[in-house]
Amino acid sequence: MFNQRKQQGGTRATQKEATRQAVLQAARAEFERVGFEAANLRAIAARAGVSAGTVLHHYGDKRELLHAALFDDLEETLAQALAGLGPGPLEKQLSALTRAVFGYYQRRPQLSRTLLKESLFADEPWAQRFTAQVGRVHGALAQLAQEASARGELRPDVSGALFAVAYFSFFYFALIAWVQGGHASPTELVDHLVRQHLEGLRPVPKPRRRKKS
Known part of the structure; x- marks a missing residue:
């Protein structure tokens, strides 16, 4: 009897999660198709089959659904992007990260505008969740910078935390420019800004000593 109840509970949990994922997927598709304001819960429900x-x-409500859809989707994208970076050099790692995350935005151009606004200005509890999400990426970027310093790519005195902040500023600048239609190649813009920033953080080569004659 106990095992039967446990099995039934597991089945209900699986079905609940399947329903949740179907609703989130339907919501993303509907928000992308007509925009957040025009989307309605009946259309989302019909698309999800519930x-x-x-x-x-x-x-x-619809805004809670929007936040859940955006957060889960972006969380998975960021996790996959960070897990797939591989070994250095740092510039190559950052370029791979930029392309992976921008690839997500570019697949959903309509939803990206909403995502940008909602992730930056969300109410609680979502504001805290998005902040924690950014914090995890910040920590990963700081670690990458520290590892680059250990490899000799960057000076030993470079702050990984400040470097991560610089990367975020480049990324969001390019994202806003792209969303507003001001730049057609945001990944190239981020790559250029990162490359320029890295040049100021490289170790200064020691001057060669002249041989005594």
């Missing part, structure tokens, strides 16, 4: 009441049961 009732509007089921959507409300899981997420409460």
